[in-house]
Amino acid sequence: MVSEPVSEPKSLRKNPLLYSSAVLVVVLFGVAFVMISRWQDKREFERRAAEERAEKQHEQDRLAVAQLGGKEFGILDFYASPKEIRRGGSAQLCYGVSDAKTVTLAPQPAPVWPSLAHCVDVSPSKSTTYTLTITDATGKTESEDVEVRVR
Secondary structure (H helix, E strand, C coil): CCCCCCCCCCCHHHCHHHHHHHHHHHHHHHHHHHHHHHHHHHHHHHHHHHHHHHHHHHHHHHHHHHHCCCCCCEEEEEEEECCEECCCCCEEEEEEEECCCEEEEECCCCCCCCCCCEEEEECCCCCEEEEEEEECCCCCEEEEEEEEEEC
């Protein structure tokens, strides 16, 4: 019988698979750490950017509300253009209101509604005084008159 050579067990220190596996695990942990930290940084950056956008939008909204009369109830504008017309002609009644729930125009030439800028065509046959009346949600009212003269 031919005896087969007996192989001696390799020591762990001489096993290249062990070293390469250990290096691979360290590299994977390093890559995972970098990816997670970048992901967290990106989320933080996006959160701050969203907060800044929301803050900027809030400021723009506040300025727009202030420019448009704010939450102050009232008639911003009410005028006729032109103020004087020839018989059979027409004029525009233009108005702007702030924080109104209902708007009425008497005598009623056309339907009206709360608006910051709205005009209605009128064709009076004689000089007429038009009254714009607004009411807020609490029932408070305010009125203003404008005259369209007919020659």
